[in-house]
Amino acid sequence: MRWLRYHGANGVRYGVLEGTSVAEIDTTPFADWKKTGNVVDLSAVKVLVPVVPPTFYAIGLNYALHASTYGSTTAIPARPQPGYRANSALIAHDETIVIPAASSGVQYEGELVVVIGKTGRYVSERDALSIVLGYSIGNDVSERTWQKADQGLWRAKNCDTFKPMGPWIETDARLEDMVTRVRLNGKQIIEFHTNEMVFGVVDFLVAMTQYITLYPGDVVWMGTEGECADMKHGDVCEVEITGIGTLSNPVVRATA
């Protein structure tokens, strides 16, 4: 099942994507819901980020090649350690990534997004995936100069528009079947098995909930693989994950 969050004639709504139609529901996928009977054409609505998370988690250096490229020589973490991103940076599918005028270059990072569906604390390995509603796609846009220069990631990863997420939440995708592909202007740049992480989804949910309660709507971005390339004005960046879909965003450079 694919959950779409959108702005239509009735305002901001969730619906179930059925082919090219969207069947509106009365609440959200995180509550008891029923279909309202309203069905709209996907092309007639504005797609929104699939959820505005209560807390926005993100994992850094969670794939071997990426960690050796962007981390120090001992960069692969010894245990699951989540970081955070900012809701202020979120944009939806098809919305525009803006390279700040002061930037010397930004790169994409194609990532699996885990969307929490149920409140969880002290979840076991066996039960961890039962608190997951489904999966979406994120592009962890990064400014590498600021990533090196700053003490944190505020400018490097949380500038306005730096966190595209979408286009929807897929509830039936299987981690072991997923392949992530990133394309710039239609040309594939990288392809990797999504689930070949240093620490997997279950590892993180178990570790995090030893200390933290996860809530419905929280998202966990799982990191990216490989060396990334710069995006420039006029580009279109696509992140595809098998079984979920494709997140596509145009890129412009701000003029001032």
Next chain:
Amino acid sequence: MRWLRYHGANGVRYGVLEGTSVAEIDTTPFADWKKTGNVVDLSAVKVLVPVVPPTFYAIGLNYALHASTYGSTTAIPARPQPGYRANSALIAHDETIVIPAASSGVQYEGELVVVIGKTGRYVSERDALSIVLGYSIGNDVSERTWQKADQGLWRAKNCDTFKPMGPWIETDARLEDMVTRVRLNGKQIIEFHTNEMVFGVVDFLVAMTQYITLYPGDVVWMGTEGECADMKHGDVCEVEITGIGTLSNPVVRATA
């Protein structure tokens, strides 16, 4: 004016604190509002965190003594660099700080909280404070062993209950008049001039909005001064800031 967020007979509401009464409003302080005419006794409502921020900013090492105690030898930042905290860790005035069973000790950090009232991007020095609705108080509870051991602050500063904030938002307090005092079990531990920061509120709002849009309800915790002490089971920790009020929270240690 003091804005209280609370749970009363009509559910979750905002109201204006008038002595020991709360005058309910119809929306929030971040929108057009009017009083509903309902007035309740402060003692009859459950005080909630004054806002659940869209994005939760926090400044580290923003006072000279604290930076030299908890940072490296070159710890005082060269420019304003915000970090982030997690909404999952927020608790209200009078709610209980829980020391995790696995912790070797947690410390308070008494902090000024800036509550954003208006959307701001590229704000000037002169206009920066015009996007501020008012001020609240935060206790940036910190587990020092995990702060040293981990690559980020997820366990050190974002365990469940580690972010007390409240009791309300004061719109009339003046930065230059504020003094922060922290008390453990009624005994004052530290006192400092709140506004004697390495980078002040205006500095941060100007710097942040060069890259990031600040939104109504966002909060910026401004850091703490001095060396902090451990809190133990049975303690009550109070953070008072002149002109705002006192944030008080009991402390327990989890048994498992």
